[in-house]
Amino acid sequence: MTKASWSDPVGRVRIVGKIEGISFLLLLGIAMPLKYGMGIDMAVKIVGWAHGALFILLGLLVLLALLEKVLPFKHAVLMMVASLLPFGPFVIDRRLAEDEAKDGAGG
DSSP states (O other): OOOOOTTSHHHHHHHHHHHHHHHHHHIIIIIHHHHHHHOOHHHHHHHHHHHHHHHHHHHHHHHHHHHTTSSOHHHHHHHHHHTTSTTHHHHHHHHHHHHHHHHHHHO
């Protein structure tokens, strides 16, 4: 599996996708239980805001990679759908890495 790089548009999508996926898991697994179990509303406010900002950033990066024609439409759709599911970004990251490795080996 290839390592994601900030210098590559698909690499940026992969990196931010992983960070966004972690923020989603933190929101679901820590912040929401703190809010509803212990009444600490600030947890969801902070983590939710960060997750929302990361989701928007991911969407912009996917769009840029799509417009630069380095991310196939199918993968762009899969990434955005995966970002709505817990652990989804990690699953699609593996597929993006495998496709990058195939493209690198074949070209």
